Amino acid sequence: MTAAVQEPWALDLVEAARLIAACELAPSELVASALERLAAVEPLLHAFVSVDAERALSEARAKDSEPGGPLRGIPLAVKDIFDLAGTPTGCGSAAYAGAAPAANDAPAVTRLRAAGAIVLGKTTTHELACGVYTPPTRNPWDLDRSPGGSSGGSSAAVAAGAAMGAIGSDTGGSIRIPASHCGLVGVKPTYGRVSRAGGLVLSWSLDHVGPLARTVEDAALLLEVLAGPDSRDPTTLGRPPLPEPLLRPDDEVHGLRVGVLRDAPFAPREPDIDAALEVAVELLTGVGVEIEETSLPELELSLPAEFAIVAAEAASYHEARLARSGDAIGEDVRVLLETGLLLPASVYLGAQRTRRVVQQAVAGAFGAQRLDALLAPTVPAPAQRHDQLEYELGGASEPVIEALVRTTAPFNLAGLPAVAVPTGLGSSGFPGSVQVVARPFDEQTALRLARAVERGGAPRGMPRGLELALANPT
Amino acid sequence: MNEQLVAALAREFGVPLPDERAAQVAAQLEGQITGRGGLTGEALEGVEPAIVFEPSWAE
Numbered sequence: 180m181t182a183a184v185q186e187p188w189a190l191d192l193v194e195a196a197r198l199i200a201a202c203e204l205a206p207s208e209l210v211a212s213a214l215e216r217l218a219a220v221e222p223l224l225h226a227f228v229s230v231d232a233e234r235a236l237s238e239a240r241a242k243d244s245e246p247g248g249p250l251r252g253i254p255l256a257v258k259d260i261f262d263l264a265g266t267p268t269g270c271g272s273a274a275y276a277g278a279a280p281a282a283n284d285a286p287a288v289t290r291l292r293a294a295g296a297i298v299l300g301k302t303t304t305h306e307l308a309c310g311v312y313t314p315p316t317r318n319p320w321d322l323d324r325s326p327g328g329s330s331g332g333s334s335a336a337v338a339a340g341a342a343m344g345a346i347g348s349d350t351g352g353s354i355r356i357p358a359s360h361c362g363l364v365g366v367k368p369t370y371g372r373v374s375r376a377g378g379l380v381l382s383w384s385l386d387h388v389g390p391l392a393r394t395v396e397d398a399a400l401l402l403e404v405l406a407g408p409d410s411r412d413p414t415t416l417g418r419p420p421l422p423e424p425l426l427r428p429d430d431e432v433h434g435l436r437v438g439v440l441r442d443a444p445f446a447p448r449e450p451d452i453d454a455a456l457e458v459a460v461e462l463l464t465g466v467g468v469e470i471e472e473t474s475l476p477e478l479e480l481s482l483p484a485e486f487a488i489v490a491a492e493a494a495s496y497h498e499a500r501l502a503r504s505g506d507a508i509g510e511d512v513r514v515l516l517e518t519g520l521l522l523p524a525s526v527y528l529g530a531q532r533t534r535r536v537v538q539q540a541v542a543g544a545f546g547a548q549r550l551d552a553l554l555a556p557t558v559p560a561p562a563q564r565h566d567q568l569e570y571e572l573g574g575a576s577e578p579v580i581e582a583l584v585r586t587t588a589p590f591n592l593a594g595l596p597a598v599a600v601p602t603g604l605g606s607s608g609f610p611g612s613v614q615v616v617a618r619p620f621d622e623q624t625a626l627r628l629a630r631a632v633e634r635g636g637a638p639r640g641m642p643r644g645l646e647l648a649l650a651n652p653t
Numbered sequence: 654m655n656e657q658l659v660a661a662l663a664r665e666f667g668v669p670l671p672d673e674r675a676a677q678v679a680a681q682l683e684g685q686i687t688g689r690g691g692l693t694g695e696a697l698e699g700v701e702p703a704i705v706f707e708p709s710w711a712e
Contacts, residue, residue, distance in 0.1 A: 384703070413707060480691040480692060481691075483688035483690055483691045484691040486685065487685050487688070487690040487691075488690070490681075502667075505669050510674070514674060514677045514678055517663070517668060517670050517674065518678050518681040518682050518685060520666060520668045521659065521662050521663065521668065521678065521682055522685055522686075523686065525689075525694075526685055526686055526688075527690065528690070528702050529689045529690035529691060529692065529694070529697060531690070531702035531704050532691075532692070532700045532701065532702045533692045533697065534702070534703040535700050535703045536691070536692060536696075536697070536700060537691075538703060592703075
């Protein structure tokens with residue numbers, strides 16, 4: 180353990196919350212420590228678009244002397260597609276330059292604040308939450324690499340210790356991809372579990388909101404706070420409540436049945452990713468989980484369905500903005516929007532019907548093999564360089580966005596809870612990651628299994644690239 | 654699909670598409686149309702889209 184990890188900012192969220200509840204750590208002490216860390220790492224990472232240190236400290240001091248909720252005094256970050264009252268929502272796009280400050284917090288932020296959390300600031304996003312790079316943010320494990328996206332600022336900030344947790348959005352992998360790239364836990368809950376109101380839309384039918392955190396228990400606590408009905412998002416109404424607490428120290432996973440997905444679209448993949456999957460299988464087997472080999476070739480249909488749905492829905496959502504200020508939108512995103520505006524309705528509906536086929540195939544596998552969860556690589560390759568457009572996988576070149584999304588999008592289409600969890604460091608020096616996918620609204624099982632993987636393999640301590648850069652300033 | 658057709662469609666639909674990007678959009682559009690969103694109409698016979706309209710509302 181280095182000196183750095185004894186600082187309050189380096190505590191796990193759950194441990195910090197426990198210390199605060201026990202009056203062994205003051206919220207203002209914790210928030211001041213997090214802000215100090217943020218100030219040290221931000222010049223290297225560029226993970227934040229705005230930080231309100233004065234307000235954060237003021238709120239934390241007020242909480243020093245009053246009881247609070249489960250997140251009392253916990254410093255968090257919010258992806259800059261969600262409204263924060265008094266702050267413009269920039270969505271990573273010059274097309275939103277000059278936006279008026281939001282009048283209200285997004286409901287997800289309201290829930291975090293009501294639980295006692297302190298919002299330090301807003302984090303970068305790939306433009307319009309539509310991409311997997313998040314410039315100009317750098318990956319704390321290797322500053323020459325991307326943190327992934329679109330929630331790349333949230334993941335870089337949390338991995339670097341500049342925040343104890345964050346919220347992101349996941350339409351085709353935008354929580355799980357950066358979680359995987361940055362060695363974090365990322366939770367895409369079931370569709371309808373967390374309100375999407377007050378946030379930018381990329382796709383009404385595929386957007387999910389969820390937490391990024393350093394441990395499974397931290398992510399579970401954040402999800403407990405975030406989940407619940409909200410009249411502003413009808414998809415959240417009438418859903419089964421989350422069990423509370425979501426995780427207990429003595430939870431058993433013995434006897435659970437898990438289907439492992441190795442074939443396409445989860446292949447081809449790099450050897451490090453193979454190794455991560457095998458580590459997870461061994462860890463789960465070691466705690467009594469029954470592993471089944473599962474094949475779901477229908478998931479290969481996910482990529483065309485995902486891209487058609489996103490193109491059509493994002494184009495419709497942004498139609499007026501495209502006409503007003505399309506020139507301000509970057510070319511990669513703008514071409515997608517323009518394509519979406521010209522896409523025949525039959526293709527969009529074909530994609531939504533294909534989505535039903537994907538959902539039925541997954542449901543069929545759960546039923547036929549009596550599975551409690553699926554296990555798959557989160558992504559097929561470690562973080563890409565900032566300027567890298569293609570991976571070499573299975574002897575062929577593949578666009579980075581297609582490679583990363585083909586393994587995550589199936590579970591956006593199916594709407595199932597999926598938890599990305601880090602495994603040990605691979606030969607490339609990056610943490611591996613697997614995703615655990617459970618039945619609808621059974622986040623608890625996914626989190627229990629993810630914790631079993633984490634207990635055996637997750638890397639601890641701060642990312643190497645960032646620590647080296649901090650130790651050797653140029 | 655070609656850039657002239659895409660440019661013409663964009664004009665008819667009022668989509669502000671600069672000429673210099675017509676070729677890129679044509680390529681993407683061709684890919685999307687060829688892909689049919691995943692499966693062919695024949696393969697999707699009897700499958701309803703994953704879209705549900707909820708006629709009730711929150712009080």
